[in-house]
Amino acid sequence: MPIKKGISGLGRRTINAVWRLGVAARFFALTLLYSATAFRRFRLTSREMFYTGVMSLIIILVAGMFVGMVLGFQGYETLKRYGSESALGSLVALSLVRELGPVLAALLFASRAGSAMTAEIGLMRATEQIDALELMAVNPIARVVGPRFWAGVISMPLLACIFSAMGVFGGYVVGVVAIGVDEGSFWSQMQSAVDFRQDVMNGLIKSLVFGVVVTVIALYEGFDAPPTAEGVSGATTRTVVESSLAVLMLDFVLTAFMFRGD
């Protein structure tokens, strides 16, 4: 009997997950369909960019700096074993531009801006603000979701670039200023190792994809949150967990496509 119960429970959960995925896909399609407002009234989108992008700057700057500094230490330690300390610049830059910049910026973005988006929209739903919009003949997806979606999609690559730039600076501070790696080789190795199309563009594409995924998850969870305190808190937690896992899994998939044979 417990086996039968377990199997039926598993089946129910699977059906539920597939159903939610379908609803989320429909939500994403509607968001794209009703995106005109976000561009026609760009003021709405730029306002959201302030809340999601600009307000995330501090955490991105600080985290980028520290990650870069740690890379400086760890990279120097490893490279020294092979007598290649001068390659520190390329190691720091490639790690950041290809992987750490887009991935860590997306994880931070999910926890800082994504959770805030979910909580805000969830509370709008709970306090009937979304219903009020519908009854005022204002499409909530066009007015509330669209501008936030595009703000997230535009902000994410910019934040990833800032993260990487700050990380490179952190690596420079530790590698060149503190440890004493040659400044000329630090920058020149970096310049010759980093390819614009292979590394920078691929990193940008990654962060763009992460921006879409994290923002859609955050908005959908908020929009779909049960209108209770427990419902909103659960939705906020799901946003952080689901988007973090999605970012890490997608990173693997994208990396496999982009850098195979390198």
Add this chain to the structure above:
Amino acid sequence: MSSQTLVELRDVNFAYDHRPILKGINMDFPKGKLVAIMGLSGCGKTTILRHIGGVLKPTKGHVKVDGQVMHELDRQGLYAMRRKMGMLFQFGALFTDMSVYDNVAFQMREHTDLPEEVIRDMVMMKLRAVGLYGTQDLMPGELSGGMARRVALARTIALDPMLIMYDEPFAGLDPISLTVVGNLIRSLNDALGATSIVVTHDVQESLKIVDYVYFVSNGAIIAEGTADDIRASGEAFVRQFVYGEMDGPIPFHYPAGDFRQSLNLRT
């Protein structure tokens, strides 16, 4: 549908997951009148409002507003109809990230191309109508419950709707705010020449202002009439509801099994 009727519900049935919520509701809301829908919490009152607003579709029957069957309208038609309606939500549903001014101006900016100076004058007039001129720079969090409800009322009437729906407008208000909001509902209805529907369980306050009352219980109409008819009604449910009596057809206890048995007591 007579030309004097703005909203008509005919044999409206509705169910959530096969659980019937509305069972064959027939209602008429004449133009210019203030009509109340009363009943206990969870009896289906708000569901009726949501059908009139076109948010829900009946499983059987239809809702006609201004001659149009709501569930047959496409999205554009529905939005065009909703522009002629206003709804006051139970707790106001003000946009918490906007000031009082921006809340009242919201629909004017969304649905019209009016210049900002005209919008400003209209907002001030609406706020004056609800007695809150001077609060335009406050945020919703700085308002008391009664004030928030009045700001929401100003937002509801922003575009002079032909139909105004009120979902529990008296819930959680102090006695003074209660009278103020009650009088406002009546005077706005008459001043705008609108038709108003008030969903409420506040009997005494609503009977003072309404023209007609529908009593709903378990998703069906069990009584209707003018305020005087209701006060004089001999119907046991209506009497218990109007006079707040403990004894009557509405039981105090939730329907459950034998309590004595659950305590293992011998009968």
